[in-house]
Amino acid sequence: MSGARIVLALVLGSWLIAGYTTFAKDAEETSSGLFHLVETDPVPDDAIRVCESCANNDLQATIDSADEGVVIVVVGGSWAPVSIDKPLRLAGEDWPVIDAMGKGSGITIASADVTVEGFDIRSTGRSFDHEDSGIYFEGERVRILNNRLSEVLFGVNGALGHDSEIAGNTISGQTGVSEGLRGDGLKIWYSHRVQIHNNDIRNVRDSLVWYSNECNVYENSVQGSRYGFHFMNSDDGVARRNSLVDNSVGIYIMYGKRFTVADNLLEGSRGPSGQGLGLKEVDGFEVTGNLIYDNRVGIYNDNSPYSIGQIGWLSDNVIAYNDSGLGIVPSARDNIYTHNSFVENLEQVTVLGSGALSSGNQWSYEGVGNFWSDYSGYDADGDGVGDIPYQNTSIAEELRRTHPQLQLFRFSLAERAIDFAAQAMPLFEAEAILMDDSPLVNAPTPQNAPEVTSNESTLHTTALSVSLMATVGAGIWWARRPGAGLGGA
Amino acid sequence: MSSRSVLTLTQRELLDALRNRWFIVYAAAFLVLCISLAAMIVNSAGYAGISGFGRTAAGLINLVLFLAPLMGLTLGAQSLSAEREQGTLAYLLAQPVSLGEIFLAKFLGLAIAIAGAIAIGFSISSLAIMYWSGGAGVGIFLRLLPLTLLLGWTTLAIGFVISAVSDKTVSALGIGVVAWLLLVLIGDLGLMGASVAVSISPGMLLTLTIVNPLESFRIASILQLRNSIELLGPSGLVANDRFGDLTLWVLVGVMIVWLTGATMLAYVLARRRELQ
Numbered sequence: 001m002s003g004a005r006i007v008l009a010l011v012l013g014s015w016l017i018a019g020y021t022t023f024a025k026d027a028e029e030t031s032s033g034l035f036h037l038v039e040t041d042p043v044p045d046d047a048i049r050v051c052e053s054c055a056n057n058d059l060q061a062t063i064d065s066a067d068e069g070v071v072i073v074v075v076g077g078s079w080a081p082v083s084i085d086k087p088l089r090l091a092g093e094d095w096p097v098i099d100a101m102g103k104g105s106g107i108t109i110a111s112a113d114v115t116v117e118g119f120d121i122r123s124t125g126r127s128f129d130h131e132d133s134g135i136y137f138e139g140e141r142v143r144i145l146n147n148r149l150s151e152v153l154f155g156v157n158g159a160l161g162h163d164s165e166i167a168g169n170t171i172s173g174q175t176g177v178s179e180g181l182r183g184d185g186l187k188i189w190y191s192h193r194v195q196i197h198n199n200d201i202r203n204v205r206d207s208l209v210w211y212s213n214e215c216n217v218y219e220n221s222v223q224g225s226r227y228g229f230h231f232m233n234s235d236d237g238v239a240r241r242n243s244l245v246d247n248s249v250g251i252y253i254m255y256g257k258r259f260t261v262a263d264n265l266l267e268g269s270r271g272p273s274g275q276g277l278g279l280k281e282v283d284g285f286e287v288t289g290n291l292i293y294d295n296r297v298g299i300y301n302d303n304s305p306y307s308i309g310q311i312g313w314l315s316d317n318v319i320a321y322n323d324s325g326l327g328i329v330p331s332a333r334d335n336i337y338t339h340n341s342f343v344e345n346l347e348q349v350t351v352l353g354s355g356a357l358s359s360g361n362q363w364s365y366e367g368v369g370n371f372w373s374d375y376s377g378y379d380a381d382g383d384g385v386g387d388i389p390y391q392n393t394s395i396a397e398e399l400r401r402t403h404p405q406l407q408l409f410r411f412s413l414a415e416r417a418i419d420f421a422a423q424a425m426p427l428f429e430a431e432a433i434l435m436d437d438s439p440l441v442n443a444p445t446p447q448n449a450p451e452v453t454s455n456e457s458t459l460h461t462t463a464l465s466v467s468l469m470a471t472v473g474a475g476i477w478w479a480r481r482p483g484a485g486l487g488g489a
Numbered sequence: 490m491s492s493r494s495v496l497t498l499t500q501r502e503l504l505d506a507l508r509n510r511w512f513i514v515y516a517a518a519f520l521v522l523c524i525s526l527a528a529m530i531v532n533s534a535g536y537a538g539i540s541g542f543g544r545t546a547a548g549l550i551n552l553v554l555f556l557a558p559l560m561g562l563t564l565g566a567q568s569l570s571a572e573r574e575q576g577t578l579a580y581l582l583a584q585p586v587s588l589g590e591i592f593l594a595k596f597l598g599l600a601i602a603i604a605g606a607i608a609i610g611f612s613i614s615s616l617a618i619m620y621w622s623g624g625a626g627v628g629i630f631l632r633l634l635p636l637t638l639l640l641g642w643t644t645l646a647i648g649f650v651i652s653a654v655s656d657k658t659v660s661a662l663g664i665g666v667v668a669w670l671l672l673v674l675i676g677d678l679g680l681m682g683a684s685v686a687v688s689i690s691p692g693m694l695l696t697l698t699i700v701n702p703l704e705s706f707r708i709a710s711i712l713q714l715r716n717s718i719e720l721l722g723p724s725g726l727v728a729n730d731r732f733g734d735l736t737l738w739v740l741v742g743v744m745i746v747w748l749t750g751a752t753m754l755a756y757v758l759a760r761r762r763e764l765q
Contacts, residue, residue: 272719294541296719321541323720344533344543346720373533374544400722405684405691407722408698411550412707414677452539458624464631465612472605479503 004481007474014470018463034219034243034450035200037146038168040117043091044071051075063088074119083108084116092118095148100124100132106152109137117145124152128183133157134171137164144169153183155204161191166199173204179226179248180205188212196220206230209237217242227252228266231259239264243450246270250295252278255306259285263448269295276322281306287314291449298322298345300352301332315339315365318446324350333360337436341371341443346410348372349392351401351433363390363436371440379441390439391432395422398430494586495594502598511567515560516606522552523614523630530629531621540626542714549629550710553637558644558703559669560603565648566665568595569759570655578763588763592756596649603641608634633710636741640706643744644672646751653758672703691723692731698724699740702747709740 048070050056059079062072068086076094081104084090090107097120098106106121116135125132134149137158146168149155155171158164166186173182185204188194189211196217201207206227209215211234218240222228228244231237232254243265244250250266252275253259259282266276274296279285282304292298298319305312312335319325325345330353342348351357363369369385377388396415400406409415422430506512526548533545572578572595581591611630618627648665655661677698684694698704708728712718718725718736732739 270717270719293539318539320539321543343539344541344545346544346547399685403685404722405689405694405724406681407720408691408694408708408724409677409681410720411547411711412677412704413551413554413673414681416551417674417678418681458619458627461615461627461631462619465615468608468612468634472609475503475601475605476507479500479507481500 007477011467011470011474014463014467018460018467021457021460021463034198034221034241035170036168036198038198040091040145041089043073047071047073047091049073049075052077063090069113081106081108083110084114085110087111087113089115090117090119091115092120092147095120097122102126103132104130105133105136106149107135109135109139109142112139113141114139115143115145116147117143118147120148120150121152122150124154126153128153131157131183131187133183133187137161140164143167154187155183155185155201157184157187158191158194159189161188161194163193164191165195167195167197168199170200170202171204172202173225175203182225184208185222185225188215191215201225208232209234213237216240221245222247228269230254231256235259238262241448241450243267244269244276245453248274249278250276250292252280253282253285254280255282257283257310261285261287261290263289263446264291265450265452266290266292266298267294267452269297271296275300275327278302279304279312282312283307283310285312287312288316289446289448290317291446291452292317292319292325293321293452295322296324297327297350298325299327301326301328301335302352303329303332305334310334311336316444316447317341318343318444318449320344323347326350327352328357328361329353330355330357333358336362336365337370338362338365338368339370339440339444341373341445343371343373343443345373347397348374349434350397354402356431357433361434363434364438367438369436369438369440371443372436373443375439375441377439384441386439386441390436392434393430393432394419395430490587490590490593495590495597498581498586498591498594499598499601502595503602506564506599506602509564512560512564512602512606515556515564516609519556519560519606519610520613522556523610524617526552527614527617527630528621530626531618540622542629546626546629546714549633550707550714553633553640553710554673554703554707557603557607557637557641558673560606561641561644561646562648562651562665562669563662564599564603565645566651566655566661567658568599568649569652569755570661571658573656574658582763588760589756592759596645596752599645600642603645604638607637607641611637629714632713636706636710636713639741639744639748640703643702643748643751644669646748646755649755650751650758653755653762672701676701677704692727695724695727695731699743702744705740705743709737709744712737712740 050059050062050072056062060082063084066088071089073091073093074096076096078097078099081098081100099122100106102123103125105124107116121134124134131154133154134152135144135156138160140162142161142164144156144166149171151174156166171185182205184206185201186207188209192213194215197219199220201222203224208230210232213235216238221243223245226248228247228250229239230252233256235257238260239251241263246268248271250269269276276292276295276298278300280302283306315338318341320343322345324347325342326349330351372390375386375390377386379386396419529545611634615627615630651664652661680697718728728736
């Protein structure tokens with residue numbers, strides 16, 4: 001009997017450990033590491049100090065009576081919403097709270113040259129008509145730095161604010177409210193040359209940059225929202241090294257000219273219109289070095305570039321594990337794809353509409369094509385470029401396109417059989433939707449984009465695997481043990 | 490019904506399975522194919538750190554769809570008919586054990602054997618991915634384990650029905666293979682063809698498809714590995730509308746209905762046959 005006890009103890013023990021590892025998973029909240037507080041100017045000695053127990057304990061009155069250009073330091077405490085109508089700097093120390101108690105905006109700025117930093121702003125109203133915002137500003141050179149905004153309808157909402165800066169803020173919308181009914185985390189309207197960086201935005205509707213040229217958006221993190229960043233009619237914009245994870249759409253650019261999208265992480269854009277990067281009628285753009293991972297559609301191209309003579313340049317992107325790597329409408333042309341990696345997308349390139357892709361796109365540039373994980377050619381001369389062209393053909397993909405109901409049979413053996421039959425009998429050969437005549441045999445890897453965060457627990461899987469094997473081993477031992485079934489009789 | 494005799498008979502069935510060349514071949518094939526798939530998954534990622542559900546990983550669904558039903562159907566089809574052919578069934582029935590006990594023990598024994606083969610294949614492959622990639626993509630096999638076990642057992646039950654009505658092992662095996670082809674390939678091809686030739690509404694197509702337990706498994710595994718079935722087009726949307734968060738449970742429910750239904754049918758048929 002002791003042998004049976006030892007085996008039983010071993011198996012039970014391994015399962016206990018495996019069970020424990022389920023709960024021992026690190027509960028650490030995912031963070032892209034991009035958000036950080038930005039450096040602010042030192043507070044001068046002649047700054048006006050306001051606190052709950054000071055002589056100056058009425059914040060709004062202090063602002064109203066202050067001269068232009070002064071620095072007001074607010075030390076801790078809890079304050080009613082304020083409005084600022086002159087150039088000054090409002091600096092929070094020890095996170096003073098501005099609680100709007102569910103009514104109106106937190107801080108309203110109606111002047112140029114205002115700086116607001118270090119405030120904790122909570123619970124704005126819910127009126128879309130009044131655009132209740134954590135911070136609303138209308139004025140040039142406004143700086144919104146290192147604030148915490150939570151439970152806000154709109155976060156930072158600015159208009160006519162050229163040369164402003166929005167940095168180091170955390171903005172979170174109302175949880176438990178569906179995306180469409182939340183406000184925008186950021187809304188920048190008619191404000192040129194705005195710097196938006198190192199912000200952390202969560203659970204809002206969209207973050208908008210509209211009619212604003214030359215804006216520089218970098219190292220922000222947006223999660224759990226609808227449009228990570230939405231640029232509309234904004235020329236010469238730059239979006240660099242942002243992390244856009246688990247939104248409906250990562251970055252969407254509508255209209256506008258000369259846009260740069262570089263080194264961003266676009267991950268987990270899901271839902272019926274999920275897209276990592278959407279390009280709608282954008283004229284002249286560079287999309288380089290992005291890591292585009294696990295989206296419904298990696299890059300969606302709707303008629304970009306729009307005007308004749310404009311070029312879309314897409315290079316050095318890693319487009320991996322998306323349902324569809326690229327989704328392109330048949331009329332889109334003048335795009336150059338070079339030195340990208342197309343890795344393991346369920347469909348590498350999908351034509352959104354009937355017919356073939358326009359032949360006006362280039363899938364290689366000066367003899368450098370792209371890496372395709374499903375390329376089945378070879379590189380005999382060892383120059384890093386495959387000797388036969390890459391062609392994207394799958395009769396099952398074509399069938400799915402012409403008969404959408406057949407998508408139900410994805411990954412079925414019947415579907416594989418049809419593809420196999422088509423390969424064996426060229427009679428059924430599908431039309432290639434693109435041809436890359438110099439495909440790369442080694443995958444270019446991301447250089448500067450933020451890294452994908454994996455939430456897989458290797459410890460847990462290992463413990464489970466070992467427990468399973470121990471259990472099977474014990475089963476075999478039991479089966480071979482004479483008479484054990486009779487309870488040791 | 491005595492639990493002691495069931496236990497003894499189950500042990501005997503397990504020992505028989507370990508000696509059964511068919512079972513050994515299936516288990517070995519499953520293990521080898523799983524490990525090669527693991528190698529392909531690691532290889533396809535190409536560079537450190539990024540892994541996910543891509544076309545290679547999707548091959549796991551195909552692999553399971555191919556082998557698990559083959560294992561279940563043919564082992565199930567052999568079970569009663571082989572004993573009957575060898576005369577051991579009559580010998581056993583002459584002992585103080587009931588047909589119910591024999592039936593239950595045979596089913597349990599084979600179910601455990603199949604579960605063991607699947608568990609070994611999946612756990613060794615998980616460890617292989619771990620060893621090769623250092624962790625990226627390591628969870629994929631085990632996430633599919635519960636559904637794969639259910640598929641193996643469901644097809645085993647269908648195999649028992651075949652076994653209960655067959656006179657000879659050879660004919661039982663033949664019927665098993667035909668049933669496998671029907672469930673895994675021909676049914677789908679027919680439905681695909683029909684949906685192209687005549688207009689079937691997405692809802693109807695969904696219903697006709699998930700009646701097949703193998704298809705229920707396929708759709709459930711997409712849900713399990715991908716957390717959504719938006720990949721499945723119009724019919725996937727219908728499933729979302731109809732069942733919402735319960736979609737996985739509806740599909741699992743279909744498989745459980747097949748499992749219990751086929752087991753009961755097999756027992757009734759076997760009983761009618763042996764006790765007439």
